[in-house]
Amino acid sequence: MSTTAEVNIGQDVQHDEHHDHEQSFISKYIFTTDHKMIGKQFLITGIMWGLIGVGMSVIFRLQLGFPEMQLTWLKPLLGGWISETGQLDPEFYLALVTMHGTIMVFFVLTAGLSGTFSNYLIPLQIGARDMASGFMNMLSYWFFFASSVVMMSSIFIETGPAAGGWVVYPPLSALPQAIQGSQLGMTLWLVAMVFFIVSMLLGGINYITTVINLRTEGMSFSRLPLTIWAFFLTAVIGLLSFPVLFAAALLLVFDRSFGTSFYLSDIYIGGEALPNMGGSPILYQHLFWFLGHPEVYIVLLPALGITSEVIATNSRKPIFGYRAMIGSMLGITVLSFVVWAHHMFVSGLNPFLGSVFMFLTLIIAIPSAVKVFNYLTTLWKGNIIFTPATLFSIGLVSFFISGGLTGIFLGNSVIDIQLHDTYFVVAHFHLVMGSLSIFGLLAGVYHWFPKMFGRMMDEKLGHIHFWMTFIGVYMIFFPMHYIGIAGFPRRYYSWTNFDAFSSYTDLNMFVSIAAFVTVAAQFLFLFNFFYSMYRGKKAPQNPWRSNTLEWTTPIEPGHGNWPGEIPKVYRWPYDYSKPGAEKDFIPQHIPLSQTPESNLDHEVELAKKEVVDKTADAKSNA
Amino acid sequence: MFNLAIGLGVVLLLAILFLIFRISSLIGVAKGNTDKLETSSNKINGAMFLVFLVGTGFLFFWYSFKEFENYNLPVASEHGSEYEFLFWTTMAVTGVVFVLTQILLFYFSWKYQYKENSKALFYPENNKLEVVWTFVPAVVLAILVFTGWRVWTDITAPAPENTNNIEIMGYQFAWGVRYPGLDGELGNSDYRVIEATNSFGIDFNDKASYDDFIPREMHIPKGEPVTFNIRARDVLHSVFAPHFRLKMDAVPGMPTSFTFTATKSTEEMREELNDPEFNYEIACTEVCGRGHYSMKLTLIVDEPEDYRAWYAEQESFLKRNPEYLTKVPSDLKELAILKTGIDNKELD
Numbered sequence: 008m009s010t011t012a013e014v015n016i017g018q019d020v021q022h023d024e025h026h027d028h029e030q031s032f033i034s035k036y037i038f039t040t041d042h043k044m045i046g047k048q049f050l051i052t053g054i055m056w057g058l059i060g061v062g063m064s065v066i067f068r069l070q071l072g073f074p075e076m077q078l079t080w081l082k083p084l085l086g087g088w089i090s091e092t093g094q095l096d097p098e099f100y101l102a103l104v105t106m107h108g109t110i111m112v113f114f115v116l117t118a119g120l121s122g123t124f125s126n127y128l129i130p131l132q133i134g135a136r137d138m139a140s141g142f143m144n145m146l147s148y149w150f151f152f153a154s155s156v157v158m159m160s161s162i163f164i165e166t167g168p169a170a171g172g173w174v175v176y177p178p179l180s181a182l183p184q185a186i187q188g189s190q191l192g193m194t195l196w197l198v199a200m201v202f203f204i205v206s207m208l209l210g211g212i213n214y215i216t217t218v219i220n221l222r223t224e225g226m227s228f229s230r231l232p233l234t235i236w237a238f239f240l241t242a243v244i245g246l247l248s249f250p251v252l253f254a255a256a257l258l259l260v261f262d263r264s265f266g267t268s269f270y271l272s273d274i275y276i277g278g279e280a281l282p283n284m285g286g287s288p289i290l291y292q293h294l295f296w297f298l299g300h301p302e303v304y305i306v307l308l309p310a311l312g313i314t315s316e317v318i319a320t321n322s323r324k325p326i327f328g329y330r331a332m333i334g335s336m337l338g339i340t341v342l343s344f345v346v347w348a349h350h351m352f353v354s355g356l357n358p359f360l361g362s363v364f365m366f367l368t369l370i371i372a373i374p375s376a377v378k379v380f381n382y383l384t385t386l387w388k389g390n391i392i393f394t395p396a397t398l399f400s401i402g403l404v405s406f407f408i409s410g411g412l413t414g415i416f417l418g419n420s421v422i423d424i425q426l427h428d429t430y431f432v433v434a435h436f437h438l439v440m441g442s443l444s445i446f447g448l449l450a451g452v453y454h455w456f457p458k459m460f461g462r463m464m465d466e467k468l469g470h471i472h473f474w475m476t477f478i479g480v481y482m483i484f485f486p487m488h489y490i491g492i493a494g495f496p497r498r499y500y501s502w503t504n505f506d507a508f509s510s511y512t513d514l515n516m517f518v519s520i521a522a523f524v525t526v527a528a529q530f531l532f533l534f535n536f537f538y539s540m541y542r543g544k545k546a547p548q549n550p551w552r553s554n555t556l557e558w559t560t561p562i563e564p565g566h567g568n569w570p571g572e573i574p575k576v577y578r579w580p581y582d583y584s585k586p587g588a589e590k591d592f593i594p595q596h597i598p599l600s601q602t603p604e605s606n607l608d609h610e611v612e613l614a615k616k617e618v619v620d621k622t623a624d625a626k627s628n629a
Numbered sequence: 630m631f632n633l634a635i636g637l638g639v640v641l642l643l644a645i646l647f648l649i650f651r652i653s654s655l656i657g658v659a660k661g662n663t664d665k666l667e668t669s670s671n672k673i674n675g676a677m678f679l680v681f682l683v684g685t686g687f688l689f690f691w692y693s694f695k696e697f698e699n700y701n702l703p704v705a706s707e708h709g710s711e712y713e714f715l716f717w718t719t720m721a722v723t724g725v726v727f728v729l730t731q732i733l734l735f736y737f738s739w740k741y742q743y744k745e746n747s748k749a750l751f752y753p754e755n756n757k758l759e760v761v762w763t764f765v766p767a768v769v770l771a772i773l774v775f776t777g778w779r780v781w782t783d784i785t786a787p788a789p790e791n792t793n794n795i796e797i798m799g800y801q802f803a804w805g806v807r808y809p810g811l812d813g814e815l816g817n818s819d820y821r822v823i824e825a826t827n828s829f830g831i832d833f834n835d836k837a838s839y840d841d842f843i844p845r846e847m848h849i850p851k852g853e854p855v856t857f858n859i860r861a862r863d864v865l866h867s868v869f870a871p872h873f874r875l876k877m878d879a880v881p882g883m884p885t886s887f888t889f890t891a892t893k894s895t896e897e898m899r900e901e902l903n904d905p906e907f908n909y910e911i912a913c914t915e916v917c918g919r920g921h922y923s924m925k926l927t928l929i930v931d932e933p934e935d936y937r938a939w940y941a942e943q944e945s946f947l948k949r950n951p952e953y954l955t956k957v958p959s960d961l962k963e964l965a966i967l968k969t970g971i972d973n974k975e976l977d
Contacts (some may be wrong), residue, residue, distance in 0.1 A: 011807050041975065073740055097919050097920070097922070098919045099917075101916065101918075101919070101921070133682060149947065171916060172916045176865055176916075178863065178864045178865065178881055178914070179864040179865060179917060179918060179950060182863070182864065185801065185863060185864050185918055186918040186919060192900075205819065212855065230759050235687055260780035271881075271882075272881060272883075273820040273881050273882040274799070274820065274863055274864075274881050274882070275800075275820045275823040275830070275862050275863060276862075276863040276864075280821045280823060284882075285882075286882065287882065287883060288865055288880055288881065288882070288883070289880065316660050322741065322749060323743075323748075323749040323787055324749040324750065324751070324754075325751065325752070325753040326754075327752060327753065327754065327755075328754050328758075328759050329751075329753065329754065330754065330892065331754070331759045349664065353876045353877050353878055354878045354880070355868065355877065355878050355883055355885035358781065358782070358785030359792070360921055361781065361785070362778050362781060362782070365777060365778060365781070366774055366778075369770045369771075369774045370770070372766065372770055373763060373766050373767050373770065375762055376762065376763075376766040377759065377762060377766075377938075379730060380758075380762045381759075382734075383730065383733050383734060383737065384752070384758070386734070386737040386738060386740065386741060387737050387750075387752075388741055388749060388750035388752065389677075389737075389741045389749045389750075390741065390743050390744065390747055390749040391738060391741050391743055392669050392741050392743045393670070393675065393742065393743075395915055398674060401678070401734065401735075401738050404734055405731060405734055405735075407725060408726075408730045408731060408734070409731075410728050412723040413723075415719060415722075415723055415770070415773065416716070416723070417722075419715065419719065419773065419774070419777040420777065420781045421711075421712055421715050421780045421784065422715055422719065423718050424712065424778070424784070424874060424875065424876050425712060425716075425871070425874045426913040427877065427914065428867065428869075428915065430915070465650070465654060466670065466708045467670065468654065470648070470670060470673075470674060474677060475740060478681065478685075478918065481685060485685075485689070485690075485822065487693070489693075489696060489700045490700065491703060492700045493700040493701075493871075494702060494869070494871035495920075496869065496912055496913070496914040497914075498921060498922075499918045499921065499922040500921070500922045502922070504922060504925050505873070505910050505925055506906070506907070506908065506910060506921045507702065507871055507912075509914070510699060511699075511848025542727070568665075579868075581753065583749065583751070584748050584749035584750070584751050585751050585753050591748060591749065
């Protein structure tokens with residue numbers, strides 16, 4: 008069944024001419040409008056940013072794990088940021104923490120994850136030739152690139168990059184005299200974020216339009232792979248929340264450069280009282296977290312979508328509760344907009360608002376719980392093949408549990424009093440948002456690498472990479488819960504000033520060593536990635552025996568994806584191990600009428616209709 | 630020279646690793662048969678999940694019990710014990726879920742690993758199950774939320790009439806503390822009159838400010854409600870007193886507050902912990918710049934009578950800095966002199 012379709016496509020390739028026209032290097036690799044190439048551009052840029060972001064964490068983990076260490080050997084790299092006595096500058100420490108957060112959240116997990124896979128997979132999995140607007144898509148990448156250039160340049164200026172934490176709360180971020188990072192570095196941060204938001208909006212509009220308008224025949228919303236549902240809802244969240252960050256940033260620009268007082272009031276700094284009156288720093292926090300919290304789901308949902316696809320494919324089972332999965336994602340999408348103030352329980356917020364947001368926050372735990380149970384049931388009685396992608400997906404579910412449960416502590420305003428801005432929070436979001444999404448990204452790369460580059464990544468290296476990373480991540484972030492409960496505040500250069508926080512130097516050392524090992528393991532991945540791109544085994548047509556449409560394209564799809572007609576879709580994407588079927592998977596483009604042996608009761612009816620439709624087609628063509 | 634040797638060593642090591650990788654992948658090619666699923670590595674990965682589960686599970690329980698005394702700070706406030714109850718209840722509930730789901734996840738991964746002759750179960754949905762695991766978490770969460778909400782309304786309730794008001798002001802990079810003096814009322818402040826000495830910007834137009842004092846040490850009474858009136862002078866700060874389970878941001882332009890009752894004096898805590906050096910500390914938990922990590926304020930909890938004695942000894946700001954009498958409006962000067970307890974002779 009599927010083989011016949013593949014053969015047909017193979018023949019089409021040979022005498023297809025008008026899709027494979029020669030393209031110049033620039034229009035093929037640089038200013039390309041092909042969604043596949045744009046996806047790869049996002050991926051490579053994201054990986055580069057990932058290296059920088061992770062590299063920064065190595066430097067501050069050196070400081071936290073080995074505070075006495077001589078860092079003179081870093082002078083060639085960091086210059087004046089290493090003091091004469093070989094210590095890291097405390098302000099640069101803050102800059103590192105800030106840039107690590109900004110880079111990882113926005114440049115790696117938003118652009119790198121959703122930019123890569125939404126671009127790459129949406130047209131391929133819904134059966135479209137390209138995005139709705141290839142040109143806007145190209146702009147989206149190049150705005151991201153411009154943003155990257157500006158953000159990158161801020162790392163190299165004399166006063167250093169932004170240093171007020173990735174949330175850049177004013178007044179610290181608004182007052183150049185408060186911290187060096189709030190001088191030119193902060194301006195560049197804001198400019199970069201404006202470009203970034205433009206990029207995300209251009210991308211998001213495109214994803215939404217494409218999913219709504221360009222689905223192939225038969226690809227109804229109830230037949231969309233969960234990856235597409237996830238990318239679609241992610242784009243919706245982004246489209247509604249990023250403009251608010253834009254507003255927050257714009258007002259901050261006004262306060263910084265034009266003397267307005269949106270966020271500033273009653274400030275005496277550097278020996279003078281500032282004229283600003285009547286502003287409120289809390290306003291910024293509301294605006295920021297109105298994006299900031301949905302942002303968590305912007306990085307989470309694509310990873311969960313990828314996991315759904317990978318787990319179903321590799322446990323050779325339909326995803327359990329397809330409708331419930333969509334329902335819970337819809338629930339998360341809506342609720343993500345009404346929980347933002349749980350980041351502000353102790354900001355001086357009205358306690359009544361605190362209660363409201365506590366209720367809403369704990370409600371969002373329910374759809375998340377449903378998703379976990381559905382993943383577990385999907386694995387149950389499966390026939391699981393541990394490809395590297397499967398391993399990363401299972402690891403992801405483990406993080407989702409560990410990091411999700413600690414959210415129940417933090418969402419409770421009483422418990423948050425003690426835990427707010429401690430290492431408990433650091434542990435929580437690095438597991439549930441950071442590591443989870445990185446695992447989604449890695450699972451996606453391992454799973455779709457054969458489609459992207461026509462070659463296979465090395466499995467064994469992938470396995471080693473997974474185990475080092477999985478164990479490593481737990482060794483880094485799990486111990487942080489303990490020091491969090493003990494009250495260790497985050498963004499501290501050193502804790503020795505306080506008797507209450509001067510213990511646990513051994514634990515911090517352990518965490519740092521775990522971090523170095525985990526970071527080292529990522530070079531296995533990098534090697535595997537770039538080596539396999541050129542020298543990996545050639546990929547077969549459908550290496551994971553998967554149902555979704557992207558595996559019906561030629562092994563290395565050209566512009567337009569399908570050389571011939573776009574395949575029609577006759578079924579949902581999760582017909583794995585269907586009773587009665589000859590093989591353990593039936594791709595989406597196989598008509599029900601061709602598989603009478605495995606059709607379920609309600610599908611028998613549908614199959615009959617299918618035949619009628621076909622004859623009708625034939626008549627109208629004639 | 631030494632660096633060069635290390636560099637060469639690393640290069641050699643990488644080259645060897647690369648060769649091993651090349652040889653093993655060539656062997657894979659030579660063996661051929663790429664269509665068949667590799668079952669040996671599948672077994673290893675499945676087993677690894679079990680090993681991981683047992684190993685990390687052991688570490689988790691062992692460390693959590695061994696270190697309990699160290700990471701669980703003693704509680705020294707009334708609402709602190711309610712906090713502890715909530716925290717550990719949540720820990721128990723989530724702990725059970727955590728252990729169960731992780732066991733299921735890794736056990737399933739091992740148990741249902743690929744076997745050539747087995748086929749996965751086609752089991753696309755079960756609405757009953759979905760309903761059950763939507764409602765059970767919903768009910769459990771509702772209970773947690775309601776208990777949390779009741780404690781939250783208690784903690785954030787308006788301060789009682791008889792509370793001890795104390796002002797804490799955050800600035801780069803320290804805390805300032807101001808007491809209301811004998812009249813029990815903190816005087817107004819205005820950031821525009823802040824100077825090196827009048828670091829609080831005390832507004833001398835307000836009668837209540839004349840007996841305010843700024844002590845060298847911070848003291849609070851045990852067993853009485855205390856309200857921290859919190860503000861910031863330059864950027865955001867956050868008052869965090871871990872033993873009291875107390876945290877509240879200090880916001881420029883928007884005063885905040887936190888009311889609590891300490892239950893153990895510094896002396897009692899020293900005995901309990903068997904640590905004669907022990908002191909309660911306040912730290913900053915909202916990033917505020919270069920010295921964020923050094924914003925420490927030591928706080929001493931006294932028995933009420935010791936507190937009163939200490940309180941009575943303190944000299945008002947005006948008495949210590951009589952030059953500020955010039956800022957007092959002339960019609961109030963008399964009152965100010967009276968209230969601050971300045972000796973008239975000293976003035977002359």
